[in-house]
Amino acid sequence: MATEAKQIDIFDRKVFELARKMPNKTPEPFFALEEYDRIGKLRINFTLDPALYKDFKEYCEKHGRQMSKFLESAMKRRRQRIFK
Numbered sequence: 001m002a003t004e005a006k007q008i009d010i011f012d013r014k015v016f017e018l019a020r021k022m023p024n025k026t027p028e029p030f031f032a033l034e035e036y037d038r039i040g041k042l043r044i045n046f047t048l049d050p051a052l053y054k055d056f057k058e059y060c061e062k063h064g065r066q067m068s069k070f071l072e073s074a075m076k077r078r079r080q081r082i083f084k
Contacts, residue, residue, distance in 0.1 A: 023030045035043050048056075060067045 032043060035041075057067065059065075060070055
């Protein structure tokens with residue numbers, strides 16, 4: 001049995017007031033959108049094994065690579081192999 005989405009009247013005063021308060025209650029998504037607008041990329045956060053992070057950071061420093069650029073390049077190569 002499919003559940004239909006409830007229609008929301010975006011011009012309803014209560015909806016408008018809730019939307020207006022959202023950046024103050026949960027600012028993180030709005031900061032991420034501002035960052036994306038500024039640099040055209042998403043800032044993400046994830047966890048890694050500490051030893052792996054240390055080795056990766058040292059490798060990037062030794063070879064003059066930015067960690068984010070290195071990861072982005074590796075992810076693009078992987079995507080090309082997977083989604084040919």
